[in-house]
Amino acid sequence: MQHLYNFRMSELEQWFSTLGQPKFRAKQVFEWLYQKRVSSIDEMTNLPKALRQQLKEASALTTSRELTHQVSKVDGTVKFLLGWPDHVTVETVLMPHDYGNSVCVSTQVGCKMGCTFCASTLGGMIRQMTAGEMVEQLLYSQRMLDEKEQRVSSVVLMGSGEPMDNFDEAMKFIDIINDPNGLNIGQRHITISTVGLVPGIIRLADDGRPITLAVSLHAANDELRSSMMPVNKAYPIAKLMDACRYYVEKTGRRISFEYALVGGKNDSLEHARQLARVLKGLPSHVNLIPVNYVPERNYTRTGQDEIQAFLEELRRLGVNATIRREMGHDISAACGQLRAEHAGLV
Numbered sequence: 001m002q003h004l005y006n007f008r009m010s011e012l013e014q015w016f017s018t019l020g021q022p023k024f025r026a027k028q029v030f031e032w033l034y035q036k037r038v039s040s041i042d043e044m045t046n047l048p049k050a051l052r053q054q055l056k057e058a059s060a061l062t063t064s065r066e067l068t069h070q071v072s073k074v075d076g077t078v079k080f081l082l083g084w085p086d087h088v089t090v091e092t093v094l095m096p097h098d099y100g101n102s103v104c105v106s107t108q109v110g111c112k113m114g115c116t117f118c119a120s121t122l123g124g125m126i127r128q129m130t131a132g133e134m135v136e137q138l139l140y141s142q143r144m145l146d147e148k149e150q151r152v153s154s155v156v157l158m159g160s161g162e163p164m165d166n167f168d169e170a171m172k173f174i175d176i177i178n179d180p181n182g183l184n185i186g187q188r189h190i191t192i193s194t195v196g197l198v199p200g201i202i203r204l205a206d207d208g209r210p211i212t213l214a215v216s217l218h219a220a221n222d223e224l225r226s227s228m229m230p231v232n233k234a235y236p237i238a239k240l241m242d243a244c245r246y247y248v249e250k251t252g253r254r255i256s257f258e259y260a261l262v263g264g265k266n267d268s269l270e271h272a273r274q275l276a277r278v279l280k281g282l283p284s285h286v287n288l289i290p291v292n293y294v295p296e297r298n299y300t301r302t303g304q305d306e307i308q309a310f311l312e313e314l315r316r317l318g319v320n321a322t323i324r325r326e327m328g329h330d331i332s333a334a335c336g337q338l339r340a341e342h343a344g345l346v
């Protein structure tokens with residue numbers, strides 16, 4: 001059974017030719033899937049009846065179902081938990097901003113990276129998401145926006161999972177949602193986040209797509225970073241920064257660095273100075289993210305004054321930095337929290 005959301009346009013054309021169908025049918029189907037956003041093959045009324053029947057027998061549209069969703073009363077953030085027939089679940093978050101709607105997509109079921117501040121990794125990595133399953137996450141959000149005649153304007157691959165550990169499917173997902181015959185989401189409005197997998201950063205640099213790279217740094221010395229993010233043992237900060245410099249040289253694009261502030265852990269002024277030293281000379285932007293409280297990790301939040309002082313120290317040292325506005329803090333908005341709750345992991 002083929003998953004229709006799992007095809008790039010060129011792949012759909014190819015598949016249709018194996019079915020003895022002309023190329024233009026692929027374009028028609030793509031429009032039904034992504035512009036008209038139908039929920040069944042029967043609704044594709046400009047396809048011959050025989051072809052619709054053939055497609056119904058050989059392919060599927062939506063393969064997931066919504067298990068639950070939460071809506072923030074504070075800022076309208078919506079968090080979906082989707083479930084697939086093999087009983088895996090992932091979260092997707094739709095965030096309304098002044099500048100448009102952004103969607104945070106999960107690229108793996110669970111995660112094996114083991115970051116100590118993250119609920120997604122509590123049960124390990126169960127399996128990869130296919131590109132089509134990522135597309136479904138986006139379409140759930142877009143259908144919700146359709147009711148308000150709005151569209152998804154930006155996408156971040158920053159939900160559960162490490163996108164660089166599922167590189168080919170993540171790139172395929174980007175191609176599908178970027179296609180002008182489909183959702184037509186500009187590559188400049190797509191951000192891929194990584195925990196710092198150096199081979200992935202190099203591959204992305206060589207690949208040349210004009211998407212934004214976000215690196216989760218969270219600490220600027222190896223000892224601390226390794227204690228928070230086990231991946232640092234394989235790719236310590238010096239190696240990671242070499243890859244980042246290579247990325248900037250190849251693409252001419254600045255990198256976003258994510259820095260989750262964890263109370264008493266990585267949020268002192270000395271930590272800010274270390275961060276400024278590590279980023280010196282690299283075109284970059286730092287997003288400071290005060291962590292949501294993860295009860296089973298026993299982490300506390302950095303106080304408001306300390307957050308401000310950290311930011312000011314970075315700016316004093318010439319680092320381009322802002323504090324990320326916290327979205328949906330009245331719902332289970334921390335990465336992986338809704339899924340973990342649903343699975344009884346927390």
Ligand code: SF4
Pocket residue numbers: 111112113114115118119120121159160161162195335
């Ligand atoms: S923060 Fe990201 S990479 Fe780290 S464990 Fe969570 S999902 Fe995985």
